[in-house]
Amino acid sequence: RKEVEQDPGPFNVPEGATVAFNCTYSNSASQSFFWYRQDCRKEPKLLMSVYSSGNEDGRFTAQLNRASQYISLLIRDSKLSDSATYLCVVNMGGNKLVFGAGTILRVKS
Amino acid sequence: GAVVSQHPSRVICKSGTSVKIECRSLDFQATTMFWYRQFPKQSLMLMATSNEGSKATYEQGVEKDKFLINHASLTLSTLTVTSAHPEDSSFYICSAGGGEGETQYFGPGTRLLVL
Numbered sequence: 449r450k451e452v453e454q455d456p457g458p459f460n461v462p463e464g465a466t467v468a469f470n471c472t473y474s475n476s477a478s479q480s481f482f483w484y485r486q487d488c489r490k491e492p493k494l495l496m497s498v499y500s501s502g503n504e505d506g507r508f509t510a511q512l513n514r515a516s517q518y519i520s521l522l523i524r525d526s527k528l529s530d531s532a533t534y535l536c537v538v539n540m541g542g543n544k545l546v547f548g549a550g551t552i553l554r555v556k557s
Numbered sequence: 558g559a560v561v562s563q564h565p566s567r568v569i570c571k572s573g574t575s576v577k578i579e580c581r582s583l584d585f586q587a588t589t590m591f592w593y594r595q596f597p598k599q600s601l602m603l604m605a606t607s608n609e610g611s612k613a614t615y616e617q618g619v620e621k622d623k624f625l626i627n628h629a630s631l632t633l634s635t636l637t638v639t640s641a642h643p644e645d646s647s648f649y650i651c652s653a654g655g656g657e658g659e660t661q662y663f664g665p666g667t668r669l670l671v672l
Contacts, residue, residue: 492601
């Protein structure tokens with residue numbers, strides 16, 4: 449079983465749609481969690497950290513369920529510029545980050 | 558956010574050549590830097606953790622004699638791919654963080670193509 453699993457997609461959605469991505473992780477001792485965004489042929493950029501209480505940043509909402517070892521990202525009112533690969537990332541401790549394979553999002557007009 | 562640079566951004570070389578990639582933290586001191594590799598349509602895979610002033614820690618399956626890492630200062634880590642072969646062609650990305658639990662900042666990556 450992979451340490452971090454994501455649905456690869458692609459998710460093809462129209463502008464304005466709401467889209468949700470899911471992620472599961474295998475190591476219950478994982479310490480912190482993140483969503484990164486990666487554009488084609490670029491480095492990953494931090495989108496947001498994920499907290500057990502849930503957190504929101506504008507159109508983006510992240511949730512963490514430690515009991516189920518499940519992380520989610522919700523994007524509301526999708527924009528064309530949201531098209532990218534979204535990476536679920538888990539800190540295993542010692543700042544060792546493990547990346548999911550990513551979920552591709554394509555927002556179309 | 559903090560800035561991490563990598564040089565070169567792209568390398569094309571012949572098989573058997575050694576290639577050196579630099580990773581610099583421009584506006585903060587990084588006690589730890591990380592080197593990742595990403596093959597097409599795959600996720601980033603951690604290769605090694607580079608610690609300033611000490612030996613790097615390599616992930617399982619990564620040959621330490623092939624991928625030489627040097628972290629001589631708090632702002633510079635280098636990765637040398639020795640005797641590169643076509644299967645080493647990949648996107649190499651470094652990241653830097655100030656310490657445990659702190660956000661890691663990624664460099665822009667280096668595309669290596671070995672012919």
